Each structure stands twice: as C-alpha cells, then as structure tokens.
Amino acid sequence: QVQLQESGPGLVKPSQTLSLTCIVSGGSISSGSFYWSWIRQPAGKGLEWIGRIYTSGSTNYNPSLKSRVTISVDTSKNQFSLKLTYVTAADTAVYYCAREISSSWLVWGQGTLVTVSS
Amino acid sequence: QSVLTQPPSVSAAPGQKVTISCSGSSSNIEKTYVSWYQQLPGTAPKLLIYDNNQRPSGIPDRFSGSKSGTSATLGITGLQTGDEADYYCAAWDSSLSAYVFGTGTKVTVL
Numbered sequence: 036q037v038q039l040q041e042s043g044p045g046l047v048k049p050s051q052t053l054s055l056t057c058i059v060s061g062g063s064i065s066s067g068s069f070y071w072s073w074i075r076q077p078a079g080k081g082l083e084w085i086g087r088i089y090t091s092g093s094t095n096y097n098p099s100l101k102s103r104v105t106i107s108v109d110t111s112k113n114q115f116s117l118k119l120t121y122v123t124a125a126d127t128a129v130y131y132c133a134r135e136i137s138s139s140w141l142v143w144g145q146g147t148l149v150t151v152s153s
Numbered sequence: 154q155s156v157l158t159q160p161p162s163v164s165a166a167p168g169q170k171v172t173i174s175c176s177g178s179s180s181n182i183e184k185t186y187v188s189w190y191q192q193l194p195g196t197a198p199k200l201l202i203y204d205n206n207q208r209p210s211g212i213p214d215r216f217s218g219s220k221s222g223t224s225a226t227l228g229i230t231g232l233q234t235g236d237e238a239d240y241y242c243a244a245w246d247s248s249l250s251a252y253v254f255g256t257g258t259k260v261t262v263l
Contacts, residue, residue, distance in 0.1 A: 072252075081155055081241065081254055081255070081256055081257045082190075082198065082241055082243075082254040082257075083254065084243075084251060084252035084253070084254065086251075095250060095251065096251070097249075097251045097252075098249055098250070098251060131197055131198075137186070137203050137204055138185065138186045138188060138203065138204070138244075138245055139186070139188035139200055139203035139204070139243070140188075140190075140198070140200060141200045141203075141209055143197040143198060143199075144197065145196075145197055146197050
C-alpha cells in the first residue's frame with residue numbers, strides 16, 4: 036500500500052525558496068499511470084492545487100503560482116519535490132503531497148506546515 | 154482562487170440527510186469529472202467520491218455524488234456525529250489547465 040510522507044524545513048525566510056520532498060513508500064513512483072501532486076492549505080482556509088508531475092517528467096502548474104513553482108521527480112530515490120521561490124507570508128500553509136488517479140487524489144501525505152517568517 | 158462555489162455551512166440532526174452543492178462553469182464541472190473530499194480537523198483530506206459518483210473502496214454508501222450541467226452535489230444520508238467535517242469539491246478547469254477546489258462546506262450535526 037503506497038504511503039506518502041512530506042519532508043522539509045518548517046520555517047522559511049521571506050524572499051527565500053521553499054523546498055519540500057515527498058517520499059513514496061510501499062510502491063514504485065514509476066509504476067502505473069499516476070500523477071504526483073502538491074496541494075496546500077493556509078490555516079483556516081481552503082485547499083489550493085499547486086501542480087503535478089507525471090513520472091515522464093511532464094508538469095502542470097497552477098497559473099497563479101506558475102512563475103515561482105518547480106516540481107521535479109527523482110525515480111532513483113522514489114520521491115518528488117516542490118520548490119517555490121520568493122516566498123512571502125501568503126505562502127504559509129500546510130503542504131500536502133498526493134497521488135492522483137482518475138482526476139482525484141486517493142493517497143495523501145499527512146501534510147507539513149511551512150511558515151514563512153523572518 | 155476558488156473557482157467552485159459551495160455553501161459555507163450546512164447542518165442537520167443525526168440520522169437526517171444533507172446535500173452540499175458545488176457550482177462551477179462550462180470550463181470545469183460541465184466538462185470533466187468532479188471529486189469530493191472530507192477533511193476532519195487537523196488531518197489530510199479523504200477522498201469520498203471520484204468520477205462524479207463513484208465511491209472508493211471503504212466509503213459507505215451513505216455518501217453519494219451527482220452532477221448536472223455546471224453543478225455537482227454531494228449527499229450524506231444517515232448523518233452521524235463523525236461526519237462533522239469540512240467538505241470540498243474539485244475538478245479540472247480546462248481554461249486554467251489546472252485543478253480547482255470548491256470554497257469548502259462545514260457540516261454540523263445538531
């Protein structure tokens with residue numbers, strides 16, 4: 036059974052780059068026809084899709100974040116990553132990684148809180 | 154940046170039924186599949202419905218989904234205290250080439 040676990044710094048300074056990794060266990064990130072997504076949620080607010088990557092490396096990003104986001108995959112480490120540049124307080128949120136199939140997300144990580152503050 | 158509109162809250166007594174609407178447009182709900190998620194406080198969202206009306210394994214048939222035109226609906230029958238949570242719809246938006254979520258609905262069991 037596939038499980039996802041986010042990892043990365045919980046505190047990032049304004050204007051710096053937020054970097055998170057999602058470690059995939061219980062299955063190969065390369066097997067099956069899955070997209071691997073990042074989704075975030077500011078405290079007390081709704082969900083926001085950040086973007087996704089296919090194991091071939093093709094990506095889709097939220098237009099509102101596209102200029103600052105890069106999602107990559109490392110099949111040798113069975114993980115995928117998120118980089119968000121020039122962060123501000125508005126980027127403070129719980130960040131989730133999730134596996135997409137059939138236009139929905141069945142498998143989710145537990146989420147990791149990233150706070151942007153000096 | 155929520156493109157899909159949901160009522161902020163719905164409530165009903167235990168055992169009753171609630172419905173949650175998700176209103177979108179011709180570039181999202183009308184054109185593609187809708188999924189629904191339940192989020193209990195402090196936890197990751199949980200998939201309840203995919204492909205408009207399909208339930209993943211383990212989701213009770215008290216939860217149902219439907220779609221008509223540019224709107225979708227989640228129904229919960231036999232309401233239980235454990236159903237108190239936030240619920241979100243989601244769909245791909247072909248104009249944005251991105252997934253969009255609903256604004257979220259808080260379900261309260263009276």
